[in-house]
């Protein structure tokens with residue numbers, strides 16, 4: 001006779017909203033085990049009993065055969081007394097405060113659902129809101145946790161008998177799929193167009209496709225917000241979109257029909273994805289991936305003027321599959337927003353605020369609770385690097401290297417804003433919010449802060465922010481009545497990188513970016529720090545130069561170009577109307593600031609070499625400059641100068657005559673510029689390593705979104721057997737600051753919050 005025993009197993013990790021309970025149910029039943037499973041405080045609580053061998057098999061399969069989107073981890077297991085239960089059941093969720101909840105990101109449309117969508121005999125044939133336990137929206141529809149239908153924006157859609165049957169059938173793949181729906185009971189499409197009859201369902205989709213074929217622009221409501229969509233091969237449509245959106249040059253992302261064995265046939269007709277890039281494009285996260293254009297790309301040259309890469313992605317919701325399938329060729333799909341703001345989510349607000357841009361609107365009636373823009377990834381040095389955190393990726397969970405003494409909110413920077421919440425050893429990074437310049441941006445910023453704390457059941461007891469007094473996030477932080485830690489911008493970049501690789505003891509991190517508020521009151525942006533979080537020492541920088549114009553410097557690269565000339569006694573010959581006036585201001589030091597920013601050096605180079613004097617979007621000059629450059633060229637040696645404090649600075653002066661040399665083609669100058677900076681960084685590493693113990697060199701900051709520069713530095717360091725790391729899961733740009741602020745908090749005051757640190761403000 002076999003021995004029966006009973007066991008309680010608690011499984012934590014990502015087990016909510018990914019079909020984990022139904023999986024447990026089916027697994028237990030298949031092994032002839034009895035008991036129950038329920039959600040308990042964010043974990044899954046399992047009571048299971050039966051024969052010892054079956055129990056062992058159950059526990060093994062619980063992890064090894066878990067649903068693909070889950071990330072289970074057994075938190076505890078214990079022997080418990082047998083009870084009289086004879087079958088296995090799913091019990092209602094138990095909600096408790098302080099829950100160990102995991103909020104799933106929005107998922108793509110899985111293969112099973114896609115097959116149903118395309119099968120005329122299925123009742124969900126061509127239904128734009130098809131989903132199951134393994135796919136569909138999550139973060140953007142969840143109002144409250146635990147994750148059950150009444151706590152989502154599907155609450156108002158009452159299930160029809162057929163859907164309810166699937167929902168309640170443990171053998172069905174839609175068992176407890178919270179957003180499940182069908183044409184009879186779920187959300188519907190609605191088309192509204194200028195001078196056109198309003199239509200719903202199939203007719204709405206057909207109206208949208210026909211307007212796109214006529215060269216129209218449509219605002220399409222997706223998962224995390226609206227896209228502005230038009231034909232990616234139609235120059236007139238794209239020119240119209242650019243003119244109406246007042247976005248003359250910024251690259252537009254393109255969504256491709258999913259076709260061929262790996263889904264990438266259409267993608268490969270326009271761009272040349274390397275193996276790693278192809279894998280990221282096809283990933284269930286469905287990010288936008290930056291990939292080199294093909295020489296014979298038949299799409300419009302207006303998509304990414306002056307750039308060698310195109311942002312490409314595959315459809316990720318059933319609606320996108322239908323739209324791309326019916327239209328047949330790639331579509332521009334850019335965020336439906338007002339420049340710099342979060343993507344729009346509300347039907348009425350989108351229709352009002354995009355009325356001057358879109359010719360028609362493809363709405364639906366499933367509310368989006370909070371925005372999530374598309375994520376953006378670039379592969380650099382063979383590793384995918386997150387450029388913009390968003391739909392499919394966020395809320396992004398990162399384990400902290402040590403335990404926070406109390407919950408902390410980090411509010412990031414000002415541009416590319418994100419926020420991060422930390423408690424215990426957990427940190428969660430929000431999606432990209434945008435630039436904090438408008439009322440809507442600030443509204444979403446506050447909503448995300450409130451939502452994250454409410455959903456995870458965590459109340460922040462301290463705030464970490466940037467040290468820049470002018471950032472909206474800093475002003476907000478100071479107004480909350482909580483202790484505030486101000487973290488210098490570039491040490492936050494360094495700590496974000498260090499937080500991603502906690503195994504590294506001593507770093508030498510290069511934080512190269514646009515500008516950030518420096519500890520000495522100047523604008524930093526070419527800094528190198530030795531040490532580790534909470535203990536960074538600035539050991540390297542760039543020869544400072546004074547730039548006139550305040551906030552206009554970022555948008556007017558010629559100001560940086562002029563600064564390099566005047567700083568070295570040279571005259572600039574650019575045709576700029578205000579140049580004499582600015583020169584006078586510069587001479588007198590009016591509205592000028594010293595900076596050591598490498599981002600500004602790139603701005604200057606793009607102005608001098610390419611004549612880009614006004615940038616219509618952030619990073620335009622440097623991006624076009626990078627696109628021109630190639631590797632395998634000679635570098636110009638840049639001297640290292642040491643100031644009184646032993647700070648090793650790169651002197652950029654020898655670059656100036658090279659940049660001005662008209663006998664060299666712009667591509668040659670761009671190439672030499674990149675190679676010279678890469679080699680100067682490596683020389684700086686050598687000099688600093690003479691007196692600092694360095695285990696690993698880190699490369700971060702917005703400048704290291706530059707693939708050529710990053711790959712050259714990585715190669716040069718590897719040739720010298722120097723270990724090097726760049727951020728991968730966390731953005732190198734300001735989107736990663738919030739996470740870095742959390743890490744910095746953990747080490748500079750987290751362990752001892754009563755001790756005030758130099759430069760830190762504690763009431």
Ligand SMILES: [Zn+2]
Nearest residue numbers: 110113132135
């Ligand atoms: Zn599915």
Ligand SMILES: [Zn+2]
Nearest residue numbers: 160163182185
């Ligand atoms: Zn239904």
